[in-house]
Amino acid sequence: MKPNRAGLVGLLYAMPALLFVAALVIYPLGQLFYTSLTSTSLLGGGKFIGLGNYEKAFNDSTFWSALGFTLKYTLFITPVLMGGGFLLALLTWQNTRLKQFTRGVIFMPWVIGLATSSLLWYWLFDHRVGPINKILVDLNLIEAPLAWFTDAELGLWAVIISVTWKVIGFGTILFVAAIQSIDGEITEASMIDGASYWQRVRRIILPLSTRSILLTTLISVVGSMVAFDQFYIMTQGGPKTDTFTSVYWMYQNSFIYFKLGYGSALAIILTVIIFIGAATQVALTRPRGTE
Amino acid sequence: MQHVEIENVHKSFGSVEVIKGIDLSVAKGQFCALLGPSGCGKSTLLRMIAGLEAVSSGKVFVNGADVTNTHPAKRQIAMVFQSYALYPHMTVRQNISFSLDVAGRPKPEAAQRTEEVARILQLTDFLDRKPAQLSGGQRQRVAIGRALVRSPEVFLFDEPLSNLDAMLRVQMRFELAKLHEELATTMIYVTHDQIEAMTLASKIVVLDAGTISQVGTPLELYNQPANKFVAGFIGSPQMNFLKGRMETVAGREVRLELAGSGSVAILARGGVEDLKPGELEIGIRPEHIRPCNPGDAEANLSGRVELVEHLGNSTVLYVSTGSGRLVVQRSDDLSIRTGDTIGLAVDASRAHVFGADQRAI
Ligand SMILES: Nc1ncnc2c1ncn2[C@@H]1O[C@H](COP(=O)(O)OP(=O)(O)O)[C@@H](O)[C@H]1O
Ligand SMILES: [Mg+2]
Numbered sequence: 001m002k003p004n005r006a007g008l009v010g011l012l013y014a015m016p017a018l019l020f021v022a023a024l025v026i027y028p029l030g031q032l033f034y035t036s037l038t039s040t041s042l043l044g045g046g047k048f049i050g051l052g053n054y055e056k057a058f059n060d061s062t063f064w065s066a067l068g069f070t071l072k073y074t075l076f077i078t079p080v081l082m083g084g085g086f087l088l089a090l091l092t093w094q095n096t097r098l099k100q101f102t103r104g105v106i107f108m109p110w111v112i113g114l115a116t117s118s119l120l121w122y123w124l125f126d127h128r129v130g131p132i133n134k135i136l137v138d139l140n141l142i143e144a145p146l147a148w149f150t151d152a153e154l155g156l157w158a159v160i161i162s163v164t165w166k167v168i169g170f171g172t173i174l175f176v177a178a179i180q181s182i183d184g185e186i187t188e189a190s191m192i193d194g195a196s197y198w199q200r201v202r203r204i205i206l207p208l209s210t211r212s213i214l215l216t217t218l219i220s221v222v223g224s225m226v227a228f229d230q231f232y233i234m235t236q237g238g239p240k241t242d243t244f245t246s247v248y249w250m251y252q253n254s255f256i257y258f259k260l261g262y263g264s265a266l267a268i269i270l271t272v273i274i275f276i277g278a279a280t281q282v283a284l285t286r287p288r289g290t291e
Numbered sequence: 292m293q294h295v296e297i298e299n300v301h302k303s304f305g306s307v308e309v310i311k312g313i314d315l316s317v318a319k320g321q322f323c324a325l326l327g328p329s330g331c332g333k334s335t336l337l338r339m340i341a342g343l344e345a346v347s348s349g350k351v352f353v354n355g356a357d358v359t360n361t362h363p364a365k366r367q368i369a370m371v372f373q374s375y376a377l378y379p380h381m382t383v384r385q386n387i388s389f390s391l392d393v394a395g396r397p398k399p400e401a402a403q404r405t406e407e408v409a410r411i412l413q414l415t416d417f418l419d420r421k422p423a424q425l426s427g428g429q430r431q432r433v434a435i436g437r438a439l440v441r442s443p444e445v446f447l448f449d450e451p452l453s454n455l456d457a458m459l460r461v462q463m464r465f466e467l468a469k470l471h472e473e474l475a476t477t478m479i480y481v482t483h484d485q486i487e488a489m490t491l492a493s494k495i496v497v498l499d500a501g502t503i504s505q506v507g508t509p510l511e512l513y514n515q516p517a518n519k520f521v522a523g524f525i526g527s528p529q530m531n532f533l534k535g536r537m538e539t540v541a542g543r544e545v546r547l548e549l550a551g552s553g554s555v556a557i558l559a560r561g562g563v564e565d566l567k568p569g570e571l572e573i574g575i576r577p578e579h580i581r582p583c584n585p586g587d588a589e590a591n592l593s594g595r596v597e598l599v600e601h602l603g604n605s606t607v608l609y610v611s612t613g614s615g616r617l618v619v620q621r622s623d624d625l626s627i628r629t630g631d632t633i634g635l636a637v638d639a640s641r642a643h644v645f646g647a648d649q650r651a652i
Contacts, residue, residue, distance in 0.1 A: 193437070203393070208379070
């Protein structure tokens with residue numbers, strides 16, 4: 001028997017999965033990259049132009065402002081999602097009936113489509129019929145209804161509020177699982193040792209949930225970096241181009257301006273940025289040695 | 292008032308009563324073992340002393356203060372858990388000094404105290420390791436160190452040795468005994484292992500299904516078990532129980548007819564005057580039965596040897612008799628072999644009689 005026969009058999013077993021990945025990831029990515037090197041239009045035609053589209057992106061001020069806005073959005077919403085999700089987990093991790101029910105309610109919006117929830121919140125924030133303005137006016141917090149989506153800052157926060165409502169339950173569920181998996185005797189030992197509730201949270205629960213927190217942060221950051229639906233529906237990128245995200249600008253170029261080649265180049269750039277960011281985070285936070 | 296006092300404590304989980312009214316007192320400096328089979332409520336009782344479990348009714352006192360509704364941290368107790376419950380993300384040093392840190396004690400003082408405890412427990416070389424990098428025995432010592440550093444009034448242990456292998460268990464048992472001798476702190480120690488209880492404790496509380504079955508010194512429990520439960524639980528190999536018919540009572544001497552064989556006269560403890568003839572049970576430890584020739588006058592029973600175990604320092608016989616199988620243990624090396632028919636002489640002065648209610652008579 002040849003020595004690497006086993007290796008060959010192993011490869012054969014892995015083949016279906018490899019083919020699957022090749023067909024669904026590698027091939028489209030290659031295709032995307034190739035398109036980014038051309039001046040392809042959505043209407044057809046176009047020729048090979050090398051790195052022309054990348055050069056164009058470098059000089060495109062809206063590309064930069066969209067990337068900046070995307071980073072700003074990510075930077076704002078991630079702490080809200082992580083901090084809020086963890087607080088909710090701390091409040092609801094016990095398995096009493098009320099807390100299980102509350103957990104279910106918090107998680108429920110997760111199963112609604114993002115477009116649906118964005119539309120829902122669009123109307124909740126509406127400056128004529130939306131209840132949010134009415135409540136704020138009634139509470140005397142504002143004098144007149146706000147036109148949330150005509151201001152970039154207000155629009156950003158309206159989106160952050162709506163997305164938080166929609167996805168915070170995801171982190172909460174993962175954090176609840178992490179907190180529940182902490183040995184009850186460890187918690188009891190820390191109580192006997194005299195740790196107050198917040199000392200326990202800071203010195204026992206948080207450190208022992210690190211893994212879930214890092215994983216959830218990664219998922220959340222990547223999700224925020226490719227944000228599109230919520231802005232498409234709620235702000236339409238406005239006012240002007242102030243709330244264009246990277247993906248929105250890519251969509252705008254590809255399907256509104258018909259510049260598929262340029263849109264592909266933008267997609268490739270964003271993919272590379274996210275990949276580098278994610279890889280850095282994973283490398284920095286890889287569990288070192290034994291716990 | 293004693294150092295730790297428990298007054299009529301009850302505990303129910305839902306509709307199930309687990310602790311059914313327990314009174315207990317432990318003197319200052321005493322090593323008290325709570326002994327009983329799994330599920331009898333030992334841990335629940337200990338956790339109520341620690342304050343990790345609320346009592347359903349009753350009172351708990353530590354050092355003269357009513358701590359029934361006091362937070363665990365304020366009861367002046369420390370606890371060592373069966374799982375050790377070390378903080379996995381902290382070093383040994385951080386584990387031991389945790390209680391000092393959260394109490395906001397000055398860093399140098401905490402560090403010094405930690406080093407001191409580590410020295411007592413021979414953990415100095417491991418202070419910067421994480422629990423995962425320690426052996427079972429070392430983890431056990433860290434758990435003890437974490438309790439020790441707080442200088443508590445009372446130490447609580449919940450089966451601290453049950454996760455260790457047999458050899459380490461004997462060694463840790465010895466170290467715990469030494470530790471108690473050095474510190475002379477009150478210790479309450481939960482175990483299901485009668486040998487641990489007998490060797491470590493000066494006072495043993497035997498629990499049976501949420502009630503106290505008997506309280507006494509190791510030898511009191513061994514020599515004067517109050518009931519069949521304690522008699523069967525203490526001692527290894529287990530005490531033999533035989534059915535017998537009471538025939539006559541003369542003073543405190545009760546003569547019983549054994550099923551399928553001879554008879555035996557046992558000196559009861561008292562209260563036998565109005566004993567009516569009828570079924571009773573005899574308890575006799577394996578080490579209090581002596582093999583002899585079947586026809587001897589001293590033979591109370593006879594039977595066939597089913598199995599002989601040579602343990603080196605003793606011999607254990609399993610003998611099938613008309614009254615059931617008896618276990619016999621002798622410290623001498625016997626020449627008896629499997630299949631032999633032998634007589635058995637019961638040391639009547641060491642035998643016990645149990646009434647229908649299983650109490651010793
Ligand atoms: N939190 C709880 N909820 C319900 N039943 C419990 C709980 N803790 C213990 N019990 C029950 O109480 C009884 C005594 O348990 P425990 O004190 O742990 O026994 P032991 O330590 O002697 O083995 C057991 O039957 C156990 O199932
Ligand atoms: Mg237990």
